[in-house]
Amino acid sequence: MTTVGEAIRAAAEALARASDTARLDAELLMAHALGVSRSDMLLKAMRDPAPEGFAALVARRAGHEPVAYITGEAEFYGLTLRVTPATLIPRGDSETLVEAALQTCPDAARVLDLGTGSGALLLAVLAALPGASGIGIDASRAAVDAARVNAAALAGARAEIREGDWHAPGWADDLGTFDLILCNPPYVEDDADLDAQVRDFEPASALFAGPEGLDDYRVLIPQLRALMNAGAAAIVEIGAGQAEAVGTLAAEAGFTVQLRRDLAGRPRALILG
Ligand code: GLN
Numbered sequence: 001m002t003t004v005g006e007a008i009r010a011a012a013e014a015l016a017r018a019s020d021t022a023r024l025d026a027e028l029l030m031a032h033a034l035g036v037s038r039s040d041m042l043l044k045a046m047r048d049p050a051p052e053g054f055a056a057l058v059a060r061r062a063g064h065e066p067v068a069y070i071t072g073e074a075e076f077y078g079l080t081l082r083v084t085p086a087t088l089i090p091r092g093d094s095e096t097l098v099e100a101a102l103q104t105c106p107d108a109a110r111v112l113d114l115g116t117g118s119g120a121l122l123l124a125v126l127a128a129l130p131g132a133s134g135i136g137i138d139a140s141r142a143a144v145d146a147a148r149v150n151a152a153a154l155a156g157a158r159a160e161i162r163e164g165d166w167h168a169p170g171w172a173d174d175l176g177t178f179d180l181i182l183c184n185p186p187y188v189e190d191d192a193d194l195d196a197q198v199r200d201f202e203p204a205s206a207l208f209a210g211p212e213g214l215d216d217y218r219v220l221i222p223q224l225r226a227l228m229n230a231g232a233a234a235i236v237e238i239g240a241g242q243a244e245a246v247g248t249l250a251a252e253a254g255f256t257v258q259l260r261r262d263l264a265g266r267p268r269a270l271i272l273g
Pocket residue numbers: 091184185186187188198206207208237
């Protein structure tokens with residue numbers, strides 16, 4: 001018999017080439033195969049027999065499929081979110097936007113999340129502010145379906161998810177106005193050299209934005225003011241090296257601009273006021 005602990009050790013070795021987080025990945029996949037939380041598994045199940053289905057999950061990860069798509073869930077700002085291949089997997093870096101939002105926005109804020117994906121940014125802010133409510137918008141019908149599942153589970157009636165595309169005329173006509181706008185738009189350069197786990201599995205429509213990765217900011221930033229209440233902030237995520245270009249677009253649209261860095265010290269978000 002192979003135990004859970006032994007199977008995890010072997011899987012971590014097998015995944016070392018495909019993943020920088022091989023041991024963690026093996027543990028998450030095993031917990032998923034067992035249908036228990038990772039902590040319960042580590043505390044109680046390491047000597048149990050390894051389940052049959054585990055090898056197939058490890059093989060998918062060895063082929064670079066992200067753990068979050070294999071298990072169907074990802075952690076973001078303390079929340080467990082359902083994710084599907086139609087949604088970007090929420091990144092720890094994006095928690096920078098949530099931190100910035102919670103420092104600036106009122107408790108009863110109306111919040112708009114543009115390109116909501118799984119709903120991560122909207123739902124993290126609503127979880128921290130029980131009096132807040134808001135709308136998440138995504139152009140992908142399949143992402144809207146995933147976000148609705150998360151919204152219903154985590155924010156009830158305080159979150160509404162709508163299909164919408166900021167490239168389409170009139171998309172924002174009946175949205176109203178907001179105290180806080182959050183946006184993690186596509187911002188990767190079309191020819192960027194991405195890891196296989198991103199390039200081959202995550203939705204291109206959530207990643208790529210033209211030769212400089214600026215196409216969505218160019219379309220979106222001039223449209224933000226009309227959606228903002230007096231004193232509102234719009235917080236947009238930016239990629240490496242984009243602070244100056246996006247800051248210029250924002251200044252041209254009449255915004256004041258503040259920069260926020262992520263935990264690694266990289267410029268990660270701009271707060272437009
Ligand atoms: N941070 C993501 C990545 O580097 C990109 C997210 C985005 O384009 N909004 O994979």
